[in-house]
Amino acid sequence: MRTVALLVVICGAFIGVELNNPCVQCQNDQTCRPPDCFCCRDELHFPIPIEDTPQIVFFTFDDALTDAASKFYRKLFNESRMNPNGCPISMTLFISHQDTIYRNVNDFYKRGMEIASHSVTHSHMSTSNFMEEAKKQKSNLAKLGGVPENEIVGWRSPFLEPIGDMQPEKLKELGYVYDATLTYSKRKLTDKAPTPFTLDFGWPYDCKVKPCPKRRHQGFWEVPVVSLMDYKHKYDCVYVDGCNNPPPNEPSAYQFLMDNFNSYYTTSRVPFGINMHSSWFYIADRLNAMDRFINTLLKMNDVYIVSVDKTIKWLQNPTPLSELHAFEPWKCDNLKARQKADQSRTNNRQSTDLSRAEMQQMYIQQRLRQIEEMRREIELKKQRELQLLQQESNFVNRAWWSPPRRPNNNIHRSPFTQEISNAHVLENTLEETAAEPVKAEKLIATKSTRI
Numbered sequence: 001m002r003t004v005a006l007l008v009v010i011c012g013a014f015i016g017v018e019l020n021n022p023c024v025q026c027q028n029d030q031t032c033r034p035p036d037c038f039c040c041r042d043e044l045h046f047p048i049p050i051e052d053t054p055q056i057v058f059f060t061f062d063d064a065l066t067d068a069a070s071k072f073y074r075k076l077f078n079e080s081r082m083n084p085n086g087c088p089i090s091m092t093l094f095i096s097h098q099d100t101i102y103r104n105v106n107d108f109y110k111r112g113m114e115i116a117s118h119s120v121t122h123s124h125m126s127t128s129n130f131m132e133e134a135k136k137q138k139s140n141l142a143k144l145g146g147v148p149e150n151e152i153v154g155w156r157s158p159f160l161e162p163i164g165d166m167q168p169e170k171l172k173e174l175g176y177v178y179d180a181t182l183t184y185s186k187r188k189l190t191d192k193a194p195t196p197f198t199l200d201f202g203w204p205y206d207c208k209v210k211p212c213p214k215r216r217h218q219g220f221w222e223v224p225v226v227s228l229m230d231y232k233h234k235y236d237c238v239y240v241d242g243c244n245n246p247p248p249n250e251p252s253a254y255q256f257l258m259d260n261f262n263s264y265y266t267t268s269r270v271p272f273g274i275n276m277h278s279s280w281f282y283i284a285d286r287l288n289a290m291d292r293f294i295n296t297l298l299k300m301n302d303v304y305i306v307s308v309d310k311t312i313k314w315l316q317n318p319t320p321l322s323e324l325h326a327f328e329p330w331k332c333d334n335l336k337a338r339q340k341a342d343q344s345r346t347n348n349r350q351s352t353d354l355s356r357a358e359m360q361q362m363y364i365q366q367r368l369r370q371i372e373e374m375r376r377e378i379e380l381k382k383q384r385e386l387q388l389l390q391q392e393s394n395f396v397n398r399a400w401w402s403p404p405r406r407p408n409n410n411i412h413r414s415p416f417t418q419e420i421s422n423a424h425v426l427e428n429t430l431e432e433t434a435a436e437p438v439k440a441e442k443l444i445a446t447k448s449t450r451i
């Protein structure tokens with residue numbers, strides 16, 4: 001009898017958890033409707049059949065917009081590359097101030113790219129510096145880059161470190177529409193990704209980097225940074241350039257991108273985000289793989305490569321493929337106006353070719369910044385592994401009838417192998433090897449202490 005009573009209590013507790021889930025609450029809340037409110041959920045529930053849902057792919061590139069980085073972006077986002085509606089493909093640049101060449105900002109803006117903020121100093125955000133950084137960088141991009149302030153609507157914090165509720169609050173106050181800082185981990189390729197949503201019910205997922213917003217921020221968008229699976233489908237990577245198993249050559253890099261793309265395209269058609277830094281392209285195989293990947297997408301008439309702000313416009317007004325040609329926010333008539341508006345800006349500036357020494361210096365600066373981001377990621381993974389271990393030991397200690405809560409597919413995820421194979425990441429871009437991380441472990445463990 002006592003066992004039965006206990007079971008009832010436990011089941012009740014579990015149902016309670018389910019009912020309190022913010023995403024479920026939101027979906028039951030009849031007032032949450034686009035364009036002002038969009039629930040968190042792992043698939044789109046629009047009255048549009050999957051075949052008539054466009055697969056949106058959004059690219060985001062972080063950090064200073066240097067001349068070196070711009071060369072890669074100009075190649076990949078060549079103005080002759082068009083979406084099925086006849087408009088050029090677009091991307092989002094999260095730009096930090098230091099080392100940015102603002103001529104490039106203006107140039108990409110005029111080509112229809114989205115210009116967004118990534119702080120002035122690229123330092124760690126806190127409740128004391130956040131407001132100033134978010135305000136100042138918006139005005140830098142406007143004044144120095146010639147981008148209208150009302151078109152700078154996106155923010156991403158350095159190192160993907162949020163500062164809690166103050167972040168959406170202040171961003172909203174400053175006229176930003178969305179944040180793209182919070183991370184979401186896919187454990188397997190087949191895991192569904194969340195769609196960008198409004199924080200009407202706070203951040204409803206696991207908080208990977210604390211503190212996440214807990215309160216409601218009505219109508220303010222969060223575009224989660226959803227991890228990819230590496231080319232071996234083994235570990236997840238927050239950034240394309242942050243994989244434990246970096247692809248060793250062009251075919252594997254291409255396959256890595258295609259596999260991740262297909263995990264969206266062939267299933268839910270949730271918008272697919274490719275978040276990265278330009279330093280990945282210093283290895284020619286990777287640049288070529290990305291080039292080929294984009295070419296493949298361009299041949300598909302149900303795939304659109306658009307910036308994050310355009311992705312949000314679509315979510316606010318979900319339009320089927322068959323009507324997308326007339327979808328106003330994705331039209332490009334305004335591009336000519338952008339180009340004419342400040343022709344004078346560029347006329348009196350010459351494009352300068354970089355010397356080898358300048359290229360090297362920029363490369364080193366970028367690498368240092370990237371290494372710090374990687375360190376942050378290693379820290380995160382360690383925390384996650386610890387949580388997993390704790391969950392596992394809870395599972396072992398639990399009575400036989402309690403509901404299993406062991407996460408799938410984590411047998412290979414020991415904190416020790418994780419840490420070492422992550423150290424491999426720090427080395428791999430400079431010194432490409434196709435060696436198995438296991439074999440390289442000892443060598444790298446000693447090397448990485450010197451970075």
Ligand SMILES: *[C@@H]1O[C@H](CO)[C@@H](O)[C@H](O)[C@H]1NC(C)=O
Binds near residue numbers: 075078080
């Ligand atoms: C863009 O594409 C055109 C036509 O294919 C080509 O001539 C041009 O060199 C490309 N520009 C860049 C920067 O790659």
Ligand SMILES: [Zn+2]
Binds near residue numbers: 062122158159
């Ligand atoms: Zn950054």
